[in-house]
Amino acid sequence: MTTPDRPAEQPFLEIKDLSVAFPTEDGLVRAVEGVSLSIERGRTLAIVGESGSGKSVTAQAIMGLIDRKVAKVTGEIWLDGQELIGLPANELQALRGGKVAMIFQDPMSSLHPFYRVGDQITEAINAHRSMRAKAARAIALEMLRRVGIPAADRRIDDYPHQLSGGMRQRVMIAMALINAPELLIADEPTTALDVTVQAQILELIASLQGEFGITVIMITHDLGIVADVADDVAVMYGGRIVEVASTGVLYAQPEMPYTLGLLSSIPRMDRELSARLEPIPGNPPSPIQLPPGCVFQPRCTYSDRVAGGTCLNVRPDLLETAPGHLVRCHLPAEERRQISQGVLNVLAGGS
């Protein structure tokens, strides 16, 4: 299913220069600006960033969930050779919950309180294929078992409020997977859950991904959970991507000062309590009044190392520093690596 002007070997999902802006009474909210990403089929990409960095808006743009009446969306989103932006509403609707599925942050509020979980799942089945009620129920039950819900044959008739948070998120996962999606977007699927349940849910997603060969976008603000689940990581800040690398490279050789900040603020079991966590000072920028230069500049401790106030006035580009490793920063690559190794040494407890 490739269009003539696209080469056949294009990635499964390719986002090009995606921007989403919401006109509001306070001004234009530039939630996402110039985001470009690509994912190969069957891989997991983590999108990491603080609250408000534009992760969910990016995800919703892929899902076609952004209301074009209230937002300006520009750029291209190619899924398996099909351009999603500008697709008619009914075609987007057919993709949603079919080829592309999504699970959300808060399983408490993401299920409808008035309907039995089994009915909510069969509703998802019926949205995409017609099937007898009995057969749909059997499929739903099978999927509930598959996502590890004990006594699924009884739970299927429960209402969401009768289930624990972890169980509800399993129901959400079952509902997302019920139509065998090729792309699964998980928007902070574990943020609202207990730590022990978090690990179980991540494990579940990873095992289902292996089993079904799904491509996964895992959105999180916690770099700590990324290492085990993602092949590649994209770090977002202020509505743009500031660094992309394979997971191993991002942990071993991060270059963007913001990524360093994120890494420093991961609570780690293997770290001495004395090695203090260092949260990034300051607050994320307002998406209405972004800094004119580097959006991270107000919080960056290294911006004075760049001569001539360039960080203040010039937007850095996302440039390749090594194959497959992109960084958005004015600092020379050599210096970035020095800084980064210094920080990593401190984190590792070295001198």
Added chain:
Amino acid sequence: MAAYVVRRVVMMVGLLFVLTVAVFFLFTLLPGDPARLTCGKACSPQIIEANRHRLGYDQPILTQYEEFLSGLVVGRTYSADSPDPIVCNAPCLGYSFTRHEQVLTLITAAAPTTFWLATGAFIMWISAGISLGIFAALNHGRWPDRLVMGISLVGYSLPSFFIGLVLIFFVILKLNWLPFPAYVSPFDNPFQFLQTMILPWIVLAVLNTAFYMRLTRNQVLETFNEDFVRTARAKGLPERTVVIKHALRAGLTPLVTAAGMDLAALLGGAIITESIFSLPGLGALAVSSVLESDLPLITGITLVTSAIIIVANLVVDLLYAVIDPRVRLA
């Protein structure tokens, strides 16, 4: 669910009992001599004393309450020792000596008028308020939304007696579109019934219509932002299903509670409307009973209307439990 119903019914019975205590003592302990109020200007102390005895006001207050309660259950006979005893059948709410009639009879005679007045207004405001509210929400921020909210604001700010008088003046007196209201039962003469009731319905419904337009709109807009509505869209459901089955179902449910309570509270608004249009309903009866200081009648009306509110409350809560599964198991 069964346990919930039983618990709620038991609570309601308890509440009704407390209500009889409160209403009875409130009115009995009021300053003033109730026996004095039972005879007109040419009143001798003898007549007052005789009436006091007939009415039972010479008894200790607890005995009076006891008789009142047993009257409710088995009926009672006033001045049984006199040659012309007054029999008040169960459930006896009391006997109006001003009108020489059982209180219950007076109330049941007036109740249908108020019932039809309230029911018509209720249907009017629910259908207009909710449909316009949904319409506004679906067109959020555009002109239909502004128009509906504008109408709502006007409805809010006009006092109902003013609307009533304006309607009477223009529609009835100036334009002669409708005859002056004269209440008949809808079963006797449906056409005249409608002619009579249409203006009172409008007057009684205006404020609540305005209120429900706004309430519905905000409620629906709020639900559109709910996570489960986003989930419904993410499933690939058609927009119609997302709106009706997911958003509206959840957004309109709280209106059941509001509507039930507002229907009960409508009895208050009915007083004004019945007065404006001279409708012989409970509101009008309540007003004249107060003007005549007809203590048994006031007590009876207060009791009945409060009981209606308590029962309405129960019905609404049970209904809510049927619609919202979260309540069912709580």
